[in-house]
Amino acid sequence: MGFFLETLMGGLMTGMLYSLVALGFVLIFKASGVFNFAQGAMVLFAALAMARFAEWFPQWLGFENKILANLLAFVVAGALMFAVAWLVERLVLRHLVNQDGAVLLMATLGITYFLDGAGQTLFGSDIYKIDIGMPKEPMFLFQSVFEGGVLVSQEDLYAAVIAALLVIALTLFFQKTSTGRALRAVADDHQAAQSIGIPLNRIWIIVWCVAGVVALVAGMIWGSKLGVQFSLTTVALRALPVVILGGLTSVPGAIIGGLIIGVGEKLSEIYIGPLVGGGIEIWFAYVLALVFLLFRPQGLFGEKIIDRV
Amino acid sequence: MLYRENGQFKTTYAADSQIFPIAQDRWVILALIAFAAVVVPMVASTYMFKAILIPFLILSLAAVGVNILVGYCGQISLGSGAFMAVGAYAAYNLFIRVEGIPLILALLGGGFFATLVGIIFGVPSLRVRGLYLAVATLAAQFFWDWAFLRIKWFTNYAPSGSVQVADLSVLGWAIKDPADKYLFCLAFLVVFGLLAKNLVRGAIGREWMAIRDMDVAAAVIGIRPMYAKLSAFAVSSFIVGVAGALWGFVHLGGWEPAAFSVDRSFQLLFMVIIGGLGSIMGSIFGAAFITLLPIFLNQALPVLGDLVGMEVTTAFVSHAEFMIFGALIVWFLIVEPHGLARLWSVAKQKLRIWPFPH
Numbered sequence: 001m002g003f004f005l006e007t008l009m010g011g012l013m014t015g016m017l018y019s020l021v022a023l024g025f026v027l028i029f030k031a032s033g034v035f036n037f038a039q040g041a042m043v044l045f046a047a048l049a050m051a052r053f054a055e056w057f058p059q060w061l062g063f064e065n066k067i068l069a070n071l072l073a074f075v076v077a078g079a080l081m082f083a084v085a086w087l088v089e090r091l092v093l094r095h096l097v098n099q100d101g102a103v104l105l106m107a108t109l110g111i112t113y114f115l116d117g118a119g120q121t122l123f124g125s126d127i128y129k130i131d132i133g134m135p136k137e138p139m140f141l142f143q144s145v146f147e148g149g150v151l152v153s154q155e156d157l158y159a160a161v162i163a164a165l166l167v168i169a170l171t172l173f174f175q176k177t178s179t180g181r182a183l184r185a186v187a188d189d190h191q192a193a194q195s196i197g198i199p200l201n202r203i204w205i206i207v208w209c210v211a212g213v214v215a216l217v218a219g220m221i222w223g224s225k226l227g228v229q230f231s232l233t234t235v236a237l238r239a240l241p242v243v244i245l246g247g248l249t250s251v252p253g254a255i256i257g258g259l260i261i262g263v264g265e266k267l268s269e270i271y272i273g274p275l276v277g278g279g280i281e282i283w284f285a286y287v288l289a290l291v292f293l294l295f296r297p298q299g300l301f302g303e304k305i306i307d308r309v
Numbered sequence: 310m311l312y313r314e315n316g317q318f319k320t321t322y323a324a325d326s327q328i329f330p331i332a333q334d335r336w337v338i339l340a341l342i343a344f345a346a347v348v349v350p351m352v353a354s355t356y357m358f359k360a361i362l363i364p365f366l367i368l369s370l371a372a373v374g375v376n377i378l379v380g381y382c383g384q385i386s387l388g389s390g391a392f393m394a395v396g397a398y399a400a401y402n403l404f405i406r407v408e409g410i411p412l413i414l415a416l417l418g419g420g421f422f423a424t425l426v427g428i429i430f431g432v433p434s435l436r437v438r439g440l441y442l443a444v445a446t447l448a449a450q451f452f453w454d455w456a457f458l459r460i461k462w463f464t465n466y467a468p469s470g471s472v473q474v475a476d477l478s479v480l481g482w483a484i485k486d487p488a489d490k491y492l493f494c495l496a497f498l499v500v501f502g503l504l505a506k507n508l509v510r511g512a513i514g515r516e517w518m519a520i521r522d523m524d525v526a527a528a529v530i531g532i533r534p535m536y537a538k539l540s541a542f543a544v545s546s547f548i549v550g551v552a553g554a555l556w557g558f559v560h561l562g563g564w565e566p567a568a569f570s571v572d573r574s575f576q577l578l579f580m581v582i583i584g585g586l587g588s589i590m591g592s593i594f595g596a597a598f599i600t601l602l603p604i605f606l607n608q609a610l611p612v613l614g615d616l617v618g619m620e621v622t623t624a625f626v627s628h629a630e631f632m633i634f635g636a637l638i639v640w641f642l643i644v645e646p647h648g649l650a651r652l653w654s655v656a657k658q659k660l661r662i663w664p665f666p667h
Contacts, residue, residue, distance in 0.1 A: 035440045092643070096642065101385075102385050102586070103642055106579065107643075110636070111635060113635030113638065114631070114632050114635030115635075116628075116631050117628040117630070117631030118632055120628045121625065237447070244445065248441070279455060279459060282451050283454075286445075286447060287452070289445070293433060293437045294433060297441065307525040
């Protein structure tokens with residue numbers, strides 16, 4: 001029982017991290033109908049920027065304080081993501097208005113290639129560390145309930161808390177600010193939003209900026225867990241089942257989908273994996289999402305698809 | 310003046326329903342095939358064959374297959390790499406396990422198994438569509454990546470997971486030299502290209518296009534969505550599977566699952582979109598573009614670097630390649646979202662009314 005709970009907790013926390021990446025997909029799809037394959041590249045780009053700036057600032061400015069360095073790096077990397085968002089809207093999306101979904105998908109794949117190349121040209125292609133002072137040693141919970149308690153990685157726990165905070169902040173931003181209201185309006189209906197005077201172009205920039213910040217936070221957490229390296233881009237591929245499971249247009253869907261996929265992955269790896277030779281995590285998530293889709297083609301929380309001729 | 314159908318009167322049904330109804334088209338295609346089959350083998354170097362021509366032909370074939378599914382039937386698929394892999398491994402298993410099987414039969418057998426897998430993974434398309442389907446087809450990709458890595462039977466218990474084939478021959482013709490390999494692949498491309506071209510203008514092709522344009526309306530006028538969608542998956546994955554088998558057997562000779570990774574799927578989709586959705590000729594243009602671009606960048610960048618006096622490291626070249634490739638794709642999509650095939654048809658239209666455009 002203790003072991004099962006451990007696996008479950010581990011799954012939930014990994015799931016939280018998947019949700020973070022999935023959130024980036026959902027935000028952009030909701031506001032602009034673009035399926036942003038570049039989210040993974042954005043995570044890598046942001047993480048590379050963060051890692052390298054945190055290394056460079058103390059050298060350039062001659063101070064030792066690690067917290068200050070991380071803070072500065074976070075701000076500068078965030079600004080860089082804003083610049084990326086602006087450029088993407090300006091140079092790509094603006095020219096592809098009203099194009100087919102597949103063409104937009106391909107354009108974001110082009111952006112993926114560009115960002116992968118640009119990030120490694122600017123910041124180097126080795127493995128870098130992000131050290132934001134997350135405690136590494138595991139801790140025990142429920143020691144009074146079970147014998148031996150439940151082993152939980154503190155790092156994962158912190159990451160999950162950060163992810164939860166980000167989600168709360170985003171929810172507040174969407175529900176309580178006027179910009180958030182405009183974003184929701186655009187997500188509901190482009191034309192109606194435009195006709196009451198909401199500038200679509202600016203909304204797209206804002207939503208890509210928000211996705212950039214989400215990518216930065218995701219990159220920071222994944223980077224401090226796994227190290228900042230090229231394989232970070234595969235995180236996006238692992239977050240895709242989360243997105244379609246939760247529904248492409250639903251923020252809560254991204255979170256609940258993330259938790260389901262996270263738990264499903266971990267449990268399947270431990271209880272089914274040994275039977276078939278292991279390593280089934282990655283496709284099991286996809287098959288799980290596929291089975292859900294067969295029953296609800298729009299995902300768990302997606303908008304109902306209505307067919308009209 | 311040169312290219313117009315005036316004065317070409319069709320007197321039989323057969324003449325009216327041939328694949329290329331305009332005589333000039335027929336001559337150009339025949340001349341192209343003759344050029345590719347006779348002139349190219351005489352002038353091309355071994356490097357040209359190995360690095361450019363053979364990959365180009367095989368990927369064109371695969372792109373034709375993907376275009377049938379994505380361009381004609383409108384089902385976006387990111388699992389083409391997996392269907393190539395299934396074709397390659399199935400052909401390999403037939404080749405080594407069935408005593409004395411002819412090469413062509415093994416390759417077509419690879420296509421047959423890819424068809425079966427394609428139909429199974431096409432079933433979700435009956436419920437799910439659009440981008441949801443694109444992500445769902447990734448399931449095929451990751452599942453088969455895993456299967457060929459972990460299930461040892463598929464790779465005949467090879468310790469490193471990589472498999473080899475050798476001594477390819479068809480009816481006593483040993484396919485060993487690059488030129489032979491080139492001709493072998495060319496034959497496949499021509500046959501399948503013409504078959505595909507013929508298929509998409511027939512009843513079944515029209516059903517696919519109706520489903521693509523609006524599946525509900527198509528169902529209303531009596532097209533069975535299940536039959537149309539699954540037949541598109543079947544035909545597409547058969548061609549892609551044969552291309553995969555050729556890629557493994559003829560181009561690589563020995564391969565491991567990484568040869569058919571998700572990047573291959575993206576590459577094929579790029580070819581189809583850049584070449585033009587819903588065009589057989591476009592798939593071939595797209596394949597040429599995507600195959601040649603990285604090679605060109607790889608050669609040109611160090612030269613350019615020398616010109617401006619910059620020191621160019623290999624790491625920089627590979628990263629810059631990524632950047633330029635990505636930027637060019639985006640630029641191309643903005644300039645011509647309908648692909649190279651559109652330019653081709655615009656050129657034909659212009660030629661038709663030349664030299665008096667009014």
